[in-house]
Amino acid sequence: MDSLLIRRNDLHFILYEFLQIDELSKLPRFAEHSRATYDAALELAYGVAETQFATHAKAGDEQEPVFDGQRVHLIPEVKAALDAFCDAGFMAATHDYGAGGMQLPAAVEQACMALFSAANIGTVAYAFLTRAAANLVAAFGSIEQKARYLQPMLEGRFFGTMALTEPQAGSSLADIRTLAEPLDDGSYRLRGNKIFISGGDHELAENIVHLVLARIKGAPAGVKGISLFIVPKFRVRDDGSVGARNDVALAGLIHKMGYRSTTSTMLNFGERDQCTGYLVGAPNQGLAYMFQMMNEARIQVGLGAAALACTGYLHALAYAASRPQGRLPQGKDPAAPQVPIIEHADVRRMLVTQKAYGEGSLALCLYAAKLLDLQRHTEDESERVRAGLLLDILTPIVKSWPSQYGLEANALAIQVHGGYGYTREYPVERFYRDNRLNPIHEGTQGIQALDLLGRKVAMAGGAAFDALLAEIRLTIAGCSTVALLAAHAEALEGAVKLVADTTRVLLATLRTDSSLALANATVYLEMCGHLVVAWTWLGQAKAALRTSVTTAGNADLREGKLLACDWFFRCEVPKIAVQAKLLQSLDRSLLDMRVESL
């Protein structure tokens, strides 16, 4: 039996057939890699995810972190799993050989991360945060900072956090108040409170490197006055050894409905006015640095949501195949045995819906990861620019669509289990609770929508949007003569036209009345998401037809991809027209309503 995390043949199909990542090995960065090394990394991830992460997912959910006023207590399996993760090299998977990394493509690394997410998203979150912090220091830190903080993070000796949010400034980073005063030695004294800091305290590593957004005294108001600081939990001596505590105090833990083995913390910086921080890069550039790293964190969230959808689907599928219940409409003889519920049309509907949402999301997220590789490592400059544009415009969709529809897939996984689905005997209710965080953290759906319509669509004179539509039309052109796909290609062309027309109307309005243009931005985000996921399904269907069918498993996979593609075009694509109509009507009601009428 294949893995219940994400099926091997599906992951291989998406990477090698749909995305054709073998091509990446032609780039100098990945010259020493090949399908054999990618497969080895994936198998390593399957092994560690299944034996170290999945095994304590239930316990980590049920026994959440406890703060006794001095220390945070976690079940020991969390540390064991993260140690195994680091020992296997995943913390530095994409980093240079010279830094102890594997120089894996992001596409492969993210495929591995999808497995850890499916296995135990609450525990692997510590690693995600550390990687994000490490990447930030790698991109913008000084040589000295890299030696002192980055290297230990890549080795898994130090963990990291991203400390942005403050109680009075959730999505509104312009309102951050944490203050940094320069000291004579070049360091800064920080004072402020941060909230919702995931992984903000624990004893899983020797040290925690907080990447903190703060204002240098006298900096301009708003986002233009935000700087980025390294604030370690323990001071690090010049020889790299861990010294005394810095003035960073855990004010309390936040208890969540999901991701429960991840500590979510309120942190006080400088309660005793002894909190030392170190400026990263130039003053007042903090938000720009953060944004440059945001793509990766947001892909990560989308990928986690996709992974939860995929594993929920496989659990529901296994349950449906083994659970006898009821009889078919045409055969109600009570003396006949009951049939497995997978025989019921409605159960199949719920399964194929999950498959379409989950595998469609996964394909999209891994496509985005491949764009990361191309953006960074392709030698052709124009190709790098094109990949960067595509990544920029896709990021809000990659973050939000899997978060919304992956959650819906998990709701259906519960539904397939009937009454058992909402009990803690089966893992699907946990997937559902875990996944409910994804449409919120790292920027809510509403924030992604403003990013897409308010920034990305019009950026570079619309070049990113044009590049995306050009990619989609390329796939359409490649499918319009394929008998099984021609109708879908035509439907997708119609959808492209609707989205393009709608975008034109909204961009024109954006110039004259930005509030009106942005009033239904979330509907626009969802419409674009449907377009893009329809495109990945057409691309997957085309790849499936291209694949040689040599085994029964191959044949099943091909048939399944065509089935899910058909389903998506039949049931989901028609929603685009409804959304386009609403958007083109430039409805003012959300702006004009009196709040007293709510």
Added chain:
Amino acid sequence: MDSLLIRRNDLHFILYEFLQIDELSKLPRFAEHSRATYDAALELAYGVAETQFATHAKAGDEQEPVFDGQRVHLIPEVKAALDAFCDAGFMAATHDYGAGGMQLPAAVEQACMALFSAANIGTVAYAFLTRAAANLVAAFGSIEQKARYLQPMLEGRFFGTMALTEPQAGSSLADIRTLAEPLDDGSYRLRGNKIFISGGDHELAENIVHLVLARIKGAPAGVKGISLFIVPKFRVRDDGSVGARNDVALAGLIHKMGYRSTTSTMLNFGERDQCTGYLVGAPNQGLAYMFQMMNEARIQVGLGAAALACTGYLHALAYAASRPQGRLPQGKDPAAPQVPIIEHADVRRMLVTQKAYGEGSLALCLYAAKLLDLQRHTEDESERVRAGLLLDILTPIVKSWPSQYGLEANALAIQVHGGYGYTREYPVERFYRDNRLNPIHEGTQGIQALDLLGRKVAMAGGAAFDALLAEIRLTIAGCSTVALLAAHAEALEGAVKLVADTTRVLLATLRTDSSLALANATVYLEMCGHLVVAWTWLGQAKAALRTSVTTAGNADLREGKLLACDWFFRCEVPKIAVQAKLLQSLDRSLLDMRVESL
């Protein structure tokens, strides 16, 4: 400030303006009632719900029932709340004055139940189950059974359960195996296992009256061989006093994601072959009896889901009005103060969506409750029949639509709260977990869909379906000359036509290929749900325009109803065409797929 459960003015509006339940007082059954007595009952319910139920909702969720091998332990607040509920007369609210009841209309009683559900659905569930069991005994029990079991249930001294489900027979009641052997004294000896029995064990009452479905030895296979039994936890002596334990053993508690203060139990009947049960009514009629009571239980579930949507909405609204965050698109000056998030269009979108789902669901459920009153107590025979037909066809919609969209409303309530939404500091994540049970228990969405399309639509020669469309057209006719509503009336007429056409196609197919007709029954259920909720919104809008506006509160309410009605027609009604098209295509893919391709 008005209640955060359900707003008083909204509940009054739905009952008195939309449903015009004052009319019920003209019926002999309710002759002693008036708006004054209804208001008094509602105020009593507000009081008990807010002071006894809402107060321990969080504690009841966090400290779920524990079975120590001998006894089930609950936090003491659960019993205190249920005692207060019984003392206030709600357990017998609709029953005869002679039996100690209040003879309240079901519409008013259900409005009260909505308040308890909004306050603490996990605790009030014990009362719901007891009422359902009591109603079953009232309808079908012998005079002796009523004296011995019903009266103590109405007084709240005994609680009740509905024991249908068995491990091998979830939704498939035909496969129930619990066996009943007749004894010489007219009683039966039962043996079998039941699962998911809510309220199946506890010490909240002197006794528990289990209403158990079982087969009398030698009965026909399938649903035609199921009988209904009273099986008390403690034997009841002839003088009504509680005697020794019956042979009903708690095998274990099931831990759920929601409704956590309700015990969910596995019960073993007759482990020591000493379990005595008493036949209710005639042999082999058990399922028919159950079905006659099912309307009420299913309305109850829909109502609970609607109530959770309404209270989630009010919590989100209060949060949105008080939480400052960010600035509007046209005013990004960081020196300006932040605005309350209710000023953001996307937050308003999430609020009006919740309002439309929640208040639309509540209006629908209370309409169904009014139909119960008319079916039972109207003097005109043809009116009774008509009410019964409407109730029959609406029941699967009343059960399923609020369960699906009420849950969606709660997801949006979380989203409005941002990161706080998924923490246990705010109640919205609990509402969401509680509400996730509603699309499953008392018959899943798929079961409701088969009930609607496979039975109700064609029943009595299509009379129920015709009656429903006639009602909807009556509302349309009444609105088509009202300037503010004419466009919606026209859209609703279009939707009626789509639904009627689709129904004709499906019914024709049902005769030739039932599997094909039923393959997309869940989509049909959802489409009909959208039609019916659109109708309740048009009706509410019409009622709002009819209401005299004498206060600012009145004006806000009218404007709010019109706003939500507009929103529902703008964003939801267009989905009906998408669903109709899918259904009319008679898609075979769910039937023809090979399960290996999933």
